[in-house]
Each structure stands twice: as C-alpha cells, then as structure tokens.
Amino acid sequence: MSDAKTEILERIRRAVGPRPPERTVDYAATERHYRHSGTLDGAARLDMLEERLRDYGAGVYRTSRADLPAAIAQAAAARGKRRLTIPAGLPREWLPDTIEFVPDESDSYAGLDCGEGALTACAAAIAMTGSIVLAHSPTEGRRALTLVPDYHLCVVFAAQVVETVPEALRRVAAAGARLITTIAGPSATADIEMIRIQGVHGPRRLDVILVVD
Amino acid sequence: MSVRVGEAAHAPAFPKAAKRLLENAQLRRNVRRATDTIRAKRAKVVAEMADWQELRAAAHEIKEHTLRYLDFYLERFEANCTRAGGQVHWARDADEANRIAIGLIQARGQREVIKVKTMTSDETGLNRALEAAGITPHETDLADMIVQLGEDKPSHIVVPALHRNRSEIREIFLRKMKLAELSDRPEDLTGAARGYLREKFLRVKAGFSGANFAIAETGSICVVESEGNGRMCVTLPEILITMLGVEKVIPTFRDLEVFLQLLPRSATGERMNPYNSIWTGVSAGDGPREFHVILLDNNRTAVLADAESRETLDCIRCGACLNACPVYRQTGGHAYGSIYSGPIGAILSPQLQSMDHSKSLPYASSLCGACYEVCPVKINIPEILIHLRAKLVESGYPPLVERAAMKVASVAFSGADSLAAAQGLARLCQWPFEHDGQLRNLPGLLGGWTDFRDLAAIPKESFRDWWSKRTGGQDE
Ligand code: SF4
Numbered sequence: 001m002s003d004a005k006t007e008i009l010e011r012i013r014r015a016v017g018p019r020p021p022e023r024t025v026d027y028a029a030t031e032r033h034y035r036h037s038g039t040l041d042g043a044a045r046l047d048m049l050e051e052r053l054r055d056y057g058a059g060v061y062r063t064s065r066a067d068l069p070a071a072i073a074q075a076a077a078a079r080g081k082r083r084l085t086i087p088a089g090l091p092r093e094w095l096p097d098t099i100e101f102v103p104d105e106s107d108s109y110a111g112l113d114c115g116e117g118a119l120t121a122c123a124a125a126i127a128m129t130g131s132i133v134l135a136h137s138p139t140e141g142r143r144a145l146t147l148v149p150d151y152h153l154c155v156v157f158a159a160q161v162v163e164t165v166p167e168a169l170r171r172v173a174a175a176g177a178r179l180i181t182t183i184a185g186p187s188a189t190a191d192i193e194m195i196r197i198q199g200v201h202g203p204r205r206l207d208v209i210l211v212v213d
Numbered sequence: 214m215s216v217r218v219g220e221a222a223h224a225p226a227f228p229k230a231a232k233r234l235l236e237n238a239q240l241r242r243n244v245r246r247a248t249d250t251i252r253a254k255r256a257k258v259v260a261e262m263a264d265w266q267e268l269r270a271a272a273h274e275i276k277e278h279t280l281r282y283l284d285f286y287l288e289r290f291e292a293n294c295t296r297a298g299g300q301v302h303w304a305r306d307a308d309e310a311n312r313i314a315i316g317l318i319q320a321r322g323q324r325e326v327i328k329v330k331t332m333t334s335d336e337t338g339l340n341r342a343l344e345a346a347g348i349t350p351h352e353t354d355l356a357d358m359i360v361q362l363g364e365d366k367p368s369h370i371v372v373p374a375l376h377r378n379r380s381e382i383r384e385i386f387l388r389k390m391k392l393a394e395l396s397d398r399p400e401d402l403t404g405a406a407r408g409y410l411r412e413k414f415l416r417v418k419a420g421f422s423g424a425n426f427a428i429a430e431t432g433s434i435c436v437v438e439s440e441g442n443g444r445m446c447v448t449l450p451e452i453l454i455t456m457l458g459v460e461k462v463i464p465t466f467r468d469l470e471v472f473l474q475l476l477p478r479s480a481t482g483e484r485m486n487p488y489n490s491i492w493t494g495v496s497a498g499d500g501p502r503e504f505h506v507i508l509l510d511n512n513r514t515a516v517l518a519d520a521e522s523r524e525t526l527d528c529i530r531c532g533a534c535l536n537a538c539p540v541y542r543q544t545g546g547h548a549y550g551s552i553y554s555g556p557i558g559a560i561l562s563p564q565l566q567s568m569d570h571s572k573s574l575p576y577a578s579s580l581c582g583a584c585y586e587v588c589p590v591k592i593n594i595p596e597i598l599i600h601l602r603a604k605l606v607e608s609g610y611p612p613l614v615e616r617a618a619m620k621v622a623s624v625a626f627s628g629a630d631s632l633a634a635a636q637g638l639a640r641l642c643q644w645p646f647e648h649d650g651q652l653r654n655l656p657g658l659l660g661g662w663t664d665f666r667d668l669a670a671i672p673k674e675s676f677r678d679w680w681s682k683r684t685g686g687q688d689e
Contacts, residue, residue, distance in 0.1 A: 004303040008459065008510045012284040015518035019281045026281065027464060030274045034267040034471070052484065107498070109415055109449055129485035142499040143448045143490075147441065165485075166470040173466050178297070178433070178493040179500075182473075184485040187441035191356035191374055192382055192399040193243070194250040200355060200403055201410065202441025202488060 038127070038163020045127045045163050046210060049156075052130025056185025057198045059207035068155065068211055069096040072119065075153055075207045084119045084153065085112060087145060089138025094155065104145050112144055117151030117203070123175065124168040125156045125208075131184045132156065132208065133168050135177035143181060152183075152203040157211045240376045244368070244545040247375040248536040254482025255533060255587070262478070271471050273591040276527035279464055280517060286429040286462045287508060293432025297494025299504040307337035310509045314339060314421070314454050315346045317505055321452055323348070323419040327410075329438065329446040330354035331423025332530060333456050333509060335367070335552040336565075339421075350421070351413050353442035355406050362389040368546035368554070376545055410442065420450030420501065424457040425529065426472060427506070430465040433493040434506070437476055439486050447490055453501040458509050460517075460526040472529060475589035479531035516564045522597045525560050527590040534584035534594060549574060556584035556594045563601060575601040 020026050040048065050060045059078075063071035073096035076084060083100040095101050101119070104112070112118075123135035132154050134140045146152050162168050172180055187202030198204065259265055279286055291301040304310035318326055326343065328334070328350050340350045340361075352361040356374035360367050363385045367373030374382070383397040390409050395401060422443065426435040434455055436443045447453055463472070469491075477486040495504050517523055535541045535555030546554035551562035551574070559574040575598050578584075584594040 004305050004309060007305060008303050008508070008514065009284045009287070011510065011514035012287075012459075012517065015514050016281055016283065017520075023282050023285060027278055030271060030278060032267075032271050032471075034264040034271055034474075056483075056487075113411070113415060126485070131485045136499060143444065144499075147444045147448060165474050166467075169466070169470045169473075178431075179496055180489075180491040181444065182485065182489040184483070184487050186487070187439065188487050189355045189403060189440050190250075190481065191354075191359070192377075192379055192402055194247045194375070195399045197399050197403045199407075200440035200442070201353070201407060201414070201445055 034166075035164055036166050038167065040127070040163050042158060042161075045161055046158060046212065048163070049125055049127040049130060049161055050210065052127065053185070053208055056130050057188070057206070058130070058185050059205070061207065061209045062212055063209055065211055065213050068094050068209070071209050072096055072153065072155075073098045075209060076117075076119075079117070079151060079205060079207070081116045081151060081153075083115070084117050084151075085115045085145060085149065086119050087121075087139055087141030090119065090121065090141075091139070104141055109144050109148050112148035115149050117153060117205075118145050118149045119153045119155070120146055121155050122160060123177070123180075124171045125161045126165055126168045126182075127161055127163045129165060129184060131168070131182050132206075133172060134181045134183065135172045135175055136179040136181070137175075137177075143179060146181070146183070147202055150199075150203055151205045151207075153207045153209070154183075155209045155211060158213070161210075240368075240545050240547075241543070243376050243378060245542060248542050251482050251532075252536050255479060255536070256482075258478045258482055258484055261484070262474070268471055268475055269589055269591050272475055272529075272589060273524075273527065275463060275468050275471060276590055277524065279462060280460070280523060280526060283459065283462070283517065286464055287459055289429040290427050290432055290462050291508075293430065294427075294494055294506055295432070297432050298496075299432065299494040299506055301506045301508060304507050304509045304511070306511050307509075308342075310337050310456060310507050310511070311339050311342040313505075313507050314456065315342060315348065317452065317454055318343075318348055318419050319346065321419065321503075323417075323452070325349045325351065325413075325417045326419040326421050327351050327353055327413055327417045327446050327450065328357075328421040329423070329436065329443040330357050330373075331421070331456060332552060333423045333458055334421065336511065337456070337509065339456070351410070351417065353410050353414070353446060354438075355403065355440060355442075358406060358410070359385060362386070366547060367552065373546075376547070410445075414442075414445040414449055418451045420446040420453045422447050422453065422455045424455050424461055424506075425476065426469060427457055427462045428464075428466050428469065428491075429462050431493055433466070433491050435469060435473075435489060435491045437473075437480075437486055438488050438490075439481065441488060444488055444490050447492060448500050450501055452503040452505070454505045454507065456507040456509060458511070458526075459513050460528075476529055476531055479529075479533040479587065479589040512565045516561075519564070521600045522560065522564060524592050525557075525564060525597060527592050528557050528561065529590055530557075531589055533587040533589065537583040537587045538578070539581060539583070540578055556598075557592075560594055560597045560601060563605075572605060575605060 053060050061071050061075050076099050085104045086101045088103045088105060120141050121139035122132045124133040136143055186198045186204055186206045187200045188196055188198050189200045190196045294301055302313045304313055326348060343350045352358045359374040359377055359382055368376040379397040379399060382402055383395055386405050387395050395405055422436055424434045425437045436447060477483045516525055534557050538556050541555040549558045551558050553561045556578060559578055563574050578598050580595045582595050
C-alpha cells in the first residue's frame, strides 16, 4: 500500500484530468476587477476609520505626535489603568511618566493574565473595515501580549491608515510578516440569541490613539 | 474506505427529521430570528461594497484554478510550511486523520486538548475518538461549548447553538460549570464562559484548530474568528495541531485580499470579524513550539472527480446560503442529519459519503436560487442539486413512486413565490409517502413550505383520484 500522501496526490491527478500545462498563465488569467486601492483623501480616510472603530465598540482618541504621551496617559486613566505591559521595542519617548510601563520580557503567560493591559504600536489600519493590523514586530509584541490582558491600547499613525483590505495586506506582505493578527473592535460573540456581546476571550476593551500631525 | 461525515450515517433521513423539528416551536422561532438578523446585517454590509460582484467572480476563479492544480498547491504548501518549522501529515480518511491527531497528543503525554471551532474535526468525529483514547477535548467557541456541555448537536455552521435560548444556556452552564448562581443575561453567560475557559487556555498544553485558508506560497494558515478563543488556541499551547480539508489551500498570500473581504460580510454581516490570525510554521518566542498540519481527503478527491459538482469544494463555510434558504429557515440545521446543513449540506454531505447516505438531502431544496445569489464564491448550488438528483435517479433512488411525486412537486416549486399554490400541491403529494398511516420520507422540498399538521387533515380520497389520473392507475 502506498503512503497517504502519494495516494491522495494520485487521486487528485486522476480526478482533475487534463489541464492547461502552464499553471502560472492560468493563475494570471484570474480576473481581478475589484478595488485594489482606495480613493479617499487622508482626512476622509481617518474619519472613516474612526467611525468604524467606534461602530465596533473601540474607543478612539486623536492626538499629535508631540502630545502622544499625554494622550496615552489620558486613555489609560479613563479606563482606570495605572500599569501597562509594553513590547520590548516600543519607543520610550511615547511613554508618559504618570503610568508604570512593564516591558514584556518573560516567556510565560501568567504575568499577562494578571496584568492590567497592554500598549502597542501596529503595522497598519484599514478604514473600510475599522481594523487594526498587527505584524508582531518588536513594537507590536508577541501575539499573547495583545490577547491575554483584558485591555489593549493601540497607537496608529495617520501614515499607517489605508482605505482597503488589499492595501493593508500588501503592506504587511512587503514587510515579510510571518505572524499577522487583524483586530476589529474587542472580541465579540452573538452566539446567545444573536445578541452581540463585547468581550469574550480576547481583551474586553480596545482603545485606539490616532496620531495625526 | 470509511468516510464519515459527523453522525450522518446514523441520522434519520431529512424528511423524518424535518417533521420532528417542525413541531418544535422554540427551535423554529430561534432559527427564524437568527437567520433574519444575520440576513439583514449581511444585506447592509454587502450593499456598502461597490465591487462585491467583482470580488465574488475573482473568488470563484481563484478557487477553480486552485482545484485544477490542487496537487501542485498542496505540495507547495507542504514545502513552505515545513521550511517554516511545521510538519505536514496526510490523511486519506477520517479515521486516519483522527489517528494522527491522537498519536501526536499521546506521544507528548497530554490528556487534554483545547479546540477552536472546526467543522472538519466534527466531520471526522474527532471528539469521540479523542475521548475513546482517554483525551478530553474542550470546545472553546461559545456556541460549540454550549453544544458540547449540553450534549447535543450543532444546528448552524456559523452559529451552532442558535436553537438554544438564554434560559436553556443558563441551565447548562449552572449544571456543567458547577456554579452556585448565574443570571440569564447574555453578558453574564458570556462572562461565565470566559472565566471557565481562561484556566484551560493557560494550562492545557495541546491545541487543536481548523483553518479557513492555507496559503501555498508562504505555508501560512489563516483562522477567522470572533471571540478570541481561536487566538488563544493557536497561540498559547506548546503543541498545535491544525486539521483541514485539502480544498482549503489557496495559491498566494495576495488571494487572501479577496476572501477576507467576502467571508466576514457573508458569514456574520460584519465588515470584518473581530480577529484573523495568520501564522507561519513556528516562531521563536511567540506561540507553540511544535506545529502540525493534517491535510484531510475523506472523499474530497471523489467530489473533485465529478466535473459538474466539483465547485462544491469552493465553499468557504460562510453559512450565507443557510440563512437565505426557505427550507433551512423552516427546519433548522438538525433536520439535515449532517454537520453540514442547509443548501451547502444538501450538496456536500451526499457527495462526501459517495451518495451512500444523506440521499434525501438533494431533495431538501425548492431550487429557488437564493443560495446561489448570496454565495460569496458563486457556487451554483441549484444546478448541482439537479445534477445530484439525476445521479441518484440513475442509481435507483428514490423509489419510483416517490420520484414521480418529487417531480410533480418540483414543477410547482419552480415558481417558488406562490406559497399558496405550493402548499396546495404539498397536500396533494402527501399520500405517496404515507405508509402504515404515518408520513414517511416526505421530500424536504415540501417540508420547506408546509406545515405538517395541515397535511394530516387532508382527506385522502381526492388525492388518490388525482394520483391515479396522473399515473394511469399505476402505483408502485
Ligand atoms: S456554499 Fe457558498 S454561501 Fe453556502 S456556506 Fe459555502 S461559501 Fe457560503
């Protein structure tokens, strides 16, 4: 008896029958007449992102680069947070001194579970879908950092905001990301009588700071 | 070869099951309410997309291309996943897939596994196999957990517990989580689930997931979800096993830009689902140290071999066709007796089982076309249903009398809007399915439109007269 892989591949070849010899030509013939890029200007793009983030239950702050530390302090205070975990590579000049920041350096998850929340950067944000895209670089942290704590505060720069899904995926692909998480609002479920409940297993609160210069 | 699609082999035929379920008013209300809600949300967010039809067309072409070169893309996926530190296993059928998974878990001395919603493992009956091997599976999707703790079966592919209401869920949680007190507010029920599972997420060392997409070009897996339990299951355990049907592979990372726009809007009516996780093999300092992929055939290659129904394999399991289907909306998912219900279940389940079981399912449709219209990958479900019916007839199913009645009914149902006419005809069609005074094997296409209690009241004589005129007095 042949091994499973050989047998499955043989079954497939028998099943599909004759096909064009040039696979790459066949693939390239796929008609992609959908939108590949957005058309909104910068301001409209930010407005759309903000509206849709809010629509899915995220809090949104706007600030300038110079006022970023103050905005972080304000957002954290509004949620009653005094101590946030940060990725090891997060720029220290972002951080206000009214809050304690703990770099995420351990391997374990227990510390994250009893922490108050996480502050991170992101790789991109998508206006049309109200999504944050993380590629888990040193400023965004390991995946557990924005998963296990109950609160996620995310900094988004205007230049990172794109309008469409294809634009965002092109960005993370160009950066060679191996790990990607997209986040649209806090975790949610509608499993009980179709009533949308925010906050299941992921962070129950998500705030976004939009940095616009 | 043993091909299993969940419990289908032992389930009653669709008509029988549908009859029972139509009598459950609670279930019908829940199904109706859930499907109405999702349909309205879907319609709204689909209308936002100026390029929806172009996305559907591209998705269909990508899927068809992938199936044409499926052997190539699977091998490419394997090569790239392996390069990234993953291990790829191939399984011809359900038992082989389950054996691989159990072997991996046992070899690491683990006795528990945390699972994120995967229909593929429902298809292989993994949970039962795990339990038989002394391993406890914990379903972590809220709805799956309600189903698992309530010891019953999923009723919808996206919202599996829509047949349960809040007070039933409260009962189940109180009993199974051993809680002293719990209100029936959805917030509190959700909070109870969070607390109950948090301990398991942090402690259990083996994780199990399905996949929405496997990217050949990069060897990456993409899991689409809402609650964060998926992220937990694919991130926190030390060993992760992902099982997927061979048809889940897509050629390139770029192709995700099409599917990640279509899937959430179709499935839950959201612009984007709360979380998508994409990972590639193993990554130092982030996530599981060991990652295994099980590529499952389980008769998918047989579906592939039938050029006229091959596109069944394009399905991305969004559930939109269920919500759109007048038959499903009346009966709910349990009637289909298969983990794949609704229009997609009606075409997928019989094919996965080589038409051995679920033979009544291709008749569980009025061919109204609503499923095709909403399908994000443009699967022509009505055409496939007709094709499968023809195939069944060739093989001698259904028996002559029932076949004739189905044909009569099909004519009436082709004008699917005239419900009154359809109901009238349904009454007429009742008799051939009656044996020993009980309704038997009433084709699902009638079930979608009629109330069985009405049927019982129809005098028989008039039908017999009519029937003998139609058939020239021939009975069986
Ligand atoms: S057949 Fe189409 S509409 Fe139905 S679940 Fe599959 S992808 Fe969705």
